[in-house]
Amino acid sequence: MNNIPYKIYLDEAELPKQWYNLRADMKNKPAPLLDPATLQPMTAQALSGVFCEELVKQELDDTTPYIDIPQEIQDYYKTFRPAPLMRAYNLEKALGTPANIYYKFEGNNTSGSHKLNSAIAQAYYAKQQGLKGVTTETGAGQWGTALSMACAYLGLDCKVYMVKVSYEQKPFRREVMRTYGASVVPSPSMDTAVGRKILQEHPGTGGSLGCAISEAVEVATSTPGYRYVLGSVLNQVLLHQSVIGLEAKTALDKYGIKADIVIGCAGGGSNLGGLIAPFVGEKLRGEADYRIIAVEPASCPSFTRGKFVYDFCDTGMICPLAKMYTLGSGFIPAPNHAGGLRFHGMSTTLSQLYHDGLMEATSVEQTAVFAAAEQFARIEGILPAPESSHAIKAAIDEALHCKETGEEKTILFGLTGTGYFDMYAYEAFHDGRMHDYIPTDEDLAPGFASLPKV
Amino acid sequence: MNNIPYKIYLDEAELPKQWYNLRADMKNKPAPLLDPATLQPMTAQALSGVFCEELVKQELDDTTPYIDIPQEIQDYYKTFRPAPLMRAYNLEKALGTPANIYYKFEGNNTSGSHKLNSAIAQAYYAKQQGLKGVTTETGAGQWGTALSMACAYLGLDCKVYMVKVSYEQKPFRREVMRTYGASVVPSPSMDTAVGRKILQEHPGTGGSLGCAISEAVEVATSTPGYRYVLGSVLNQVLLHQSVIGLEAKTALDKYGIKADIVIGCAGGGSNLGGLIAPFVGEKLRGEADYRIIAVEPASCPSFTRGKFVYDFCDTGMICPLAKMYTLGSGFIPAPNHAGGLRFHGMSTTLSQLYHDGLMEATSVEQTAVFAAAEQFARIEGILPAPESSHAIKAAIDEALHCKETGEEKTILFGLTGTGYFDMYAYEAFHDGRMHDYIPTDEDLAPGFASLPKV
Numbered sequence: 055m056n057n058i059p060y061k062i063y064l065d066e067a068e069l070p071k072q073w074y075n076l077r078a079d080m081k082n083k084p085a086p087l088l089d090p091a092t093l094q095p096m097t098a099q100a101l102s103g104v105f106c107e108e109l110v111k112q113e114l115d116d117t118t119p120y121i122d123i124p125q126e127i128q129d130y131y132k133t134f135r136p137a138p139l140m141r142a143y144n145l146e147k148a149l150g151t152p153a154n155i156y157y158k159f160e161g162n163n164t165s166g167s168h169k170l171n172s173a174i175a176q177a178y179y180a181k182q183q184g185l186k187g188v189t190t191e192t193g194a195g196q197w198g199t200a201l202s203m204a205c206a207y208l209g210l211d212c213k214v215y216m217v218k219v220s221y222e223q224k225p226f227r228r229e230v231m232r233t234y235g236a237s238v239v240p241s242p243s244m245d246t247a248v249g250r251k252i253l254q255e256h257p258g259t260g261g262s263l264g265c266a267i268s269e270a271v272e273v274a275t276s277t278p279g280y281r282y283v284l285g286s287v288l289n290q291v292l293l294h295q296s297v298i299g300l301e302a303k304t305a306l307d308k309y310g311i312k313a314d315i316v317i318g319c320a321g322g323g324s325n326l327g328g329l330i331a332p333f334v335g336e337k338l339r340g341e342a343d344y345r346i347i348a349v350e351p352a353s354c355p356s357f358t359r360g361k362f363v364y365d366f367c368d369t370g371m372i373c374p375l376a377k378m379y380t381l382g383s384g385f386i387p388a389p390n391h392a393g394g395l396r397f398h399g400m401s402t403t404l405s406q407l408y409h410d411g412l413m414e415a416t417s418v419e420q421t422a423v424f425a426a427a428e429q430f431a432r433i434e435g436i437l438p439a440p441e442s443s444h445a446i447k448a449a450i451d452e453a454l455h456c457k458e459t460g461e462e463k464t465i466l467f468g469l470t471g472t473g474y475f476d477m478y479a480y481e482a483f484h485d486g487r488m489h490d491y492i493p494t495d496e497d498l499a500p501g502f503a504s505l506p507k508v
Numbered sequence: 509m510n511n512i513p514y515k516i517y518l519d520e521a522e523l524p525k526q527w528y529n530l531r532a533d534m535k536n537k538p539a540p541l542l543d544p545a546t547l548q549p550m551t552a553q554a555l556s557g558v559f560c561e562e563l564v565k566q567e568l569d570d571t572t573p574y575i576d577i578p579q580e581i582q583d584y585y586k587t588f589r590p591a592p593l594m595r596a597y598n599l600e601k602a603l604g605t606p607a608n609i610y611y612k613f614e615g616n617n618t619s620g621s622h623k624l625n626s627a628i629a630q631a632y633y634a635k636q637q638g639l640k641g642v643t644t645e646t647g648a649g650q651w652g653t654a655l656s657m658a659c660a661y662l663g664l665d666c667k668v669y670m671v672k673v674s675y676e677q678k679p680f681r682r683e684v685m686r687t688y689g690a691s692v693v694p695s696p697s698m699d700t701a702v703g704r705k706i707l708q709e710h711p712g713t714g715g716s717l718g719c720a721i722s723e724a725v726e727v728a729t730s731t732p733g734y735r736y737v738l739g740s741v742l743n744q745v746l747l748h749q750s751v752i753g754l755e756a757k758t759a760l761d762k763y764g765i766k767a768d769i770v771i772g773c774a775g776g777g778s779n780l781g782g783l784i785a786p787f788v789g790e791k792l793r794g795e796a797d798y799r800i801i802a803v804e805p806a807s808c809p810s811f812t813r814g815k816f817v818y819d820f821c822d823t824g825m826i827c828p829l830a831k832m833y834t835l836g837s838g839f840i841p842a843p844n845h846a847g848g849l850r851f852h853g854m855s856t857t858l859s860q861l862y863h864d865g866l867m868e869a870t871s872v873e874q875t876a877v878f879a880a881a882e883q884f885a886r887i888e889g890i891l892p893a894p895e896s897s898h899a900i901k902a903a904i905d906e907a908l909h910c911k912e913t914g915e916e917k918t919i920l921f922g923l924t925g926t927g928y929f930d931m932y933a934y935e936a937f938h939d940g941r942m943h944d945y946i947p948t949d950e951d952l953a954p955g956f957a958s959l960p961k962v
Binding site: 059060162163207226432435 | 514519520657679686687688886888926929931932
């Protein structure tokens with residue numbers, strides 16, 4: 055197998071022309087979103103006040119297996135895709151493992167992550183609908199950057215509510231978004247009723263993702279010609295992100311490689327759901343078997359310690375209820391947690407798959423994640439994002455297990471992005487100021503107490 | 509020509525196996541380096557106290573046209589090369605030009621630039637010689653990052669003297685280097701005699717590249733098992749960087765494309781010399797003709813306003829004398845100049861080519877460069893480095909000229925890297941705090957006065 059290159063790039067003609075809608079092959083469909091007021095399933099009409107019409111259709115469609123990627127989106131994909139499938143020869147050698155390690159690297163674009171795959175799709179449908187612009191929130195800034203890039207390309211207005219503490223601590227991310235013409239507002243702001251209320255109650259607050267979501271939704275629903283877009287959790291996002299898995303699968307198939315284990319980091323599920331889609335599809339259709347492993351931070355363990363129940367997607371409790379593995383919308387991860395994997399819940403699709411035993415989940419601690427990140431950077435060259443490094447840590451552990459057992463397994467993991475804008479976290483790690491945090495059952499109790507009675 | 513993809517990636521088998529040594533085809537060779545004490549050409553023996561032996565050989569070799577790339581360097585190149593040759597379809601459309609625009613993008617690696625091409629080569633030869641480590645200086649940090657990555661991969665010690673003002677203002681670059689295990693020292697430091705002297709004379713100084721060079725050289729020459737390495741200007745660096753041009757040429761040839769104009773930004777000449785090498789080679793051998801354009805900042809105009817004379821390569825005046833276009837080692841570019849193109853001189857090879865009429869040079873002003881950078885980012889997606897944006901500006905100008913004349917010219921330019929660590933400069937541009945600076949003849953006078961009498 056010496057003819058496998060370090061990097062497999064598909065030809066333009068081999069790029070996916072359709073997204074794969076995993077839900078179509080699921081026997082047990084993810085539970086529908088519920089209207090928090092009526093506890094009835096959200097209708098297309100109700101959702102279309104918040105989201106673009108075509109995206110609402112995609113959100114609710116759990117029967118169509120393949121959905122055409124519009125030509126204009128395909129063309130934009132060509133500017134930064136294919137993403138390379140990398141063979142980690144150097145890492146294998148350094149670990150002394152018989153395992154073959156591959157990673158799908160999504161960081162070779164200015165957003166620095168896979169987020170651009172869905173951002174361009176959502177912006178495209180907004181433009182098709184004749185809208186003037188979109189609103190969103192961003193925490194660490196990857197999603198906001200991706201959306202800014204997509205909107206700049208299509209000539210759409212883009213308004214990003216950025217968690218105030220990130221806005222102040224991550225001025226570079228903010229400037230990248232400004233370069234792409236987005237208006238970036240620190241949240242909470244005086245722009246919205248919800249922002250003004252929070253500022254009145256907590257004048258010095260650094261904001262939260264939940265509050266930023268609420269502001270972005272309020273502006274989208276109260277401004278003619280605007281809709282709200284979201285970078286993770288939703289079914290539509292997983293649909294768009296299926297390009298990750300489809301490309302990876304095509305590249306592996308091209309070289310006759312069969313993965314044994316597929317590993318992805320899990321926050322809201324956008325990367326994991328996209329990466330594993332075609333592999334889980336084969337499992338669901340009984341065509342092949344794979345071990346699928348979700349890796350989450352020990353500090354925010356939705357899969358491994360959460361409950362599979364209906365919960366709010368936002369801390370403001372204004373969004374629909376979703377049935378998912380959740381720690382409760384009142385759960386707040388420890389402030390020292392550096393990665394972007396801090397969502398209290400999880401994609402409904404992935405939650406159902408996990409509940410049905412189609413995938414495993416594991417949690418890893420922060421300093422071990424950064425140690426793996428640094429090891430990986432020195433050996434493989436790429437400086438990984440903290441989020442991606444959760445998958446690296448799990449992949450290294452599996453490879454070392456193969457070393458013990460002598461098994462020549464093929465491991466594929468998702469390297470979602472680069473850590474160029476996360477150097478504060480790396481600095482804390484280098485200076486010994488980074489600490490692990492595993493919530494006790496008592497720490498988790500307030501989150502669970504916040505769960506709605508459905 | 510619709511079958512030309514947005515991105516041309518060579519196969520691993522098509523990657524260069526030899527570097528191209530442009531000097532071998534030059535009738536008028538670049539003038540030799542002179543010992544400042546004797547004014548005699550520097551011998552291999554004298555140079556090998558500072559540089560690795562194999563690199564000294566490469567530095568002095570102006571007759572061998574092709575030099576084998578050692579297998580271990582080829583293997584490392586495969587982790588981040590080929591760099592894509594991009595067709596700027598979106599930019600062409602936005603400009604409404606009949607020109608076909610291509611750019612060779614070298615930013616898809618963690619150093620964020622082409623610097624890694626030479627860093628791995630220099631580190632490799634140091635390791636081959638049995639050395640323990642290397643020293644260098646860095647200003648903006650691209651070269652230091654690249655060298656840190658190469659040394660981490662090979663297990664070499666790496667000591668980087670970083671201009672103090674950059675060390676303090678660019679903590680992220682510093683942390684990237686630390687992630688790769690380099691020790692980064694703010695310069696001037698108390699480590700060296702030259703550092704201590706400067707600190708005594710100017711206690712509050714923010715340092716300078718010239719001072720950092722002097723410190724790195726002092727440590728390399730006074731510590732057993734260490735040598736000094738440099739990221740630009742030298743012939744050996746241009747040799748290693750020829751992979752840029754060789755890959756670009758192979759990709760163009762593969763699709764039957766003939767470039768008319770080749771454009772690169774010029775600081776010390778590492779990118780420009782690498783990009784244009786095979787094209788100038790064809791010119792020198794009379795096989796083809798190309799317009800070659802060097803683009804430099806109006807604030808540091810070595811080619812367009814400098815003198816072609818012997819000068820010191822460093823402001824400390826301890827390095828050999830080189831015959832080059834220079835503003836004088838006493839010239840200091842305006843502090844508001846944001847890019848890394850602030851070297852007072854220029855590669856001797858490029859200087860000779862320019863002197864012999866084999867290439868043109870032009871200078872561009874800073875705010876126009878950033879306007880082009882922002883335009884490019886929004887249209888093409890990639891956030892360019894300020895240095896690279898000098899080439900973007902010139903390429904856009906040429907494409908707009910084609911629009912006037914109706915000529916369907918093929919333009920190739922070098923996009924050397926990304927601007928992720930340059931967001932302070934973008935911020936200054938966005939906030940209207942960036943100003944152009946064109947030195948008057950009086951401003952240039954002190955630099956010229958510092959020229960040695962040779």
